[in-house]
Amino acid sequence: MGIFQRSRAAPASQASVARRQGIHWPLFVPSAVLCALSITIFSLISSMVAWLLEQKHQVHTYRVDWPGNPTQINVEPKKLWTDQGHMSNGLAVYGFFLGVFGMLTAWRMTKTGQQARKSLSALAILLLLGTMFSLSAFIFVFVVTYQTTGQHIREPIALNSVGINYPYQTWTPETWFQAVLDLPLADGAQHAQIKSRVRSMVAWRWMLIPLLLVYMAALQTHLHLHTYALPSSLSPTRGFAMGWLIYLAMPAVLVIAMRLLSLVLPAKPAQLVSYYAFAISSFVLMLSCALYGTLVAIPLRMVGYGGLIQWTVGRAFKWCMWLGTGVTFRVTGSMKKEGGLSGEDALKDRPAVFVGNHQTELDVLMLGCMFPKYTSVTAKKSLKFVPLLGWFMALSRTVFIDRANRTSSRAAFDTAAHTMKTTRQNVFIFPEGTRSYASKPDLLPFKKGAFHLAVQAQVPIVPVVCGNYYHVLDVKGKRFTPGVVDVSVLPPIQTKGLGPEHVDGLVKKTRDAMMDELIRLSHVSGTGNGEPLPRTSALDGQERSELRKRN
Template sequence: MAGPPLFILFLRLISLVLPRKLAQLTSFAAFFLTGMITMMLCALYGVFASILLRAVGYGGLSQWTVARAFKWSMWLFTGVTFRVTESGKIEGGRRGGEEALLTRPVVFVGNHQTEMDVLMLGCTFPKYTSVTAKKSLKFVPFLGWFMALSKTVFIDRANRATARAAFDSAAQTMRTQRQNVFIFPEGTRSYAEEPRLLPFKKGAFHLAVQAQVPIVPIVTANYAHVLNVKRKAFHPGTIDVSVLPAIPTKGLAAADVDGLVKKTQDAMLEELIRLSHVSGAGNGVPLPRASGVEKDEQGELRRRG
């Protein structure tokens, strides 16, 4: 059992003396191994935590407690974490940030960059929240067991009928148990080195309309400067996450989903570009017109950009 940690320590030590390119690769390998081992250990903890929490009637907290364990473990072992920031936007009197995170039940939607988004979930999502995952993960030891015990919504992308049934069940759970659901509407990781989004799939929005619950967009700043999978590079750091105001779906029907998708994606892309300037890594993308941002905060954001 001491073998993997010692090997990771060895990689970190030799990265201090190796030439730059080799040091970058060994540092990346150390981070990757640390993340995998930490996730598996937290998933194992999650199996027992889920059984216990379900036995006492608090099964909806399973993913939250494991998420927080993963958050602090990764911060301790790798020096990387995500922090929630206030976007300054107001929509229909609703604010983002912590206020939006405490709204229940909702469908959270977020941009999907790399495998490290699992840590973003660990640092961000609130109590009584479950994720969606592809069905094949259900059979992964420890991780799949934990997910099955903690109300994960498994989606079989190859089977439209079973995918629809999974969303029907999720909508019912959301209404009766006030359980949130987190979905990455891009459907796959972008591995983007600049602030951009892939086209959105509609499943999350159909679910929100079906359950008649709000959509809360969560936008993670582009973090290629912290983890760049294409270049095999990793550097410790803190990554900003912006929670936008909830978008209501009350009274909407299936015919309104296309407009809901566009509204959400436009808001998220604008915020993603803004975050890239606030963090000092604008990548040459023009700062969007900050509609909905309070005037004093708008001026500050542009100065910081």
């Protein structure tokens, strides 16, 4: 006989039934969350569809002040996807009613205290269908925000659309909402409301994750408790906790199974399976470290060490990723500048504005590996609403930037500059503003916010350059392999005595230095990944071109 005995071997006693009577409530929770999520999706999509219908035949003129080439475009939204919005609303309503039936079923099981295998099966089916309907409704959110990446109203499209209607063949809700978020708008009140709705929809997609986790954990626990009879030595509380522990081990089991499967599959499928195994591992580890950060943030802030929160969590994430995926970043030898600090010494000098190149989502691990103490990162405002991660970032003094609101962004930087002066807190910024996913050593154009912040606070700029790690993570090609990536910290660039008129020069000087170092770090020999090139003086254009050809 094992620890557990099949419940069919002997009829459940009255005490056993009584003990199970109070354990049905966890199944009530995901149904309630499902109802709340469905209603939220319904209200958000309804407001978006109404606004789309209102804007359907209106023409808006935008002035786009690109550097050295101001222009304007006349935008007339056509063929907007309102039908998909109505369909999504219907799916959200179905999800709501299925959630209601799920709550009623869970309530009945709680009141009767019966095993109710049929009721448990019915509840599982209701929750699965309800989740599928809500997930289907949520696809509209992804369509609105992500479907046509690359068709944003940016410089190339704006320059080709001067004085004409935006071509409706390439018009989608995503381009419209991206225009709403990115470009200056005339009607402040109306568009501020729609911007808020867009950000809410983007943030709420993350609520699917805790919903599915709660549902799967509760369902697994109850299937376990109704399949096996609890022995007298095991209390219901311990049995319930055991069910949760078994569930929490499921991601690890799934990843191990996928890794083993990749060993026997052909090359292409094996690469795909291995990619998703590493991606799942990274995501679970990131959420776990964010939860850890949320828990430690409160006591650290209470004892006056709030500036160490992100450093503490970053180091934890570093070792978790090294053990879980075999990927890590290392700071290479420092570069000494006569009369100044070396790069690695600059990590200890504060306050400073650290700027780094932004390649993929894996740069979060780069921060964890080299992040100095008393440093905060900047992040887009929508991340503030992501469960666990957003909570941790809010508690750890992250500087949130609203890209759609210049006034709000300037206020955030003003606050950051004041904090840097008073508490000597560093700030880390990715001046490219977005991920490049570059397959070769290259940098996107730099935004000036980090440099204005450094000049305003009169603190040095410390460039941090991460070598191109396309060989470790290729998001588009679905390749993710273990590896070590070199990171170089360049000598600080002083800003004392400089004003806003010097920002353009600072941007160029910093970007040129980072580009030279990026090419050096990312040098690849003809036989494979080679050692970084020896440090030299700044490269001229011809030398850069030759090195890129060799890459």
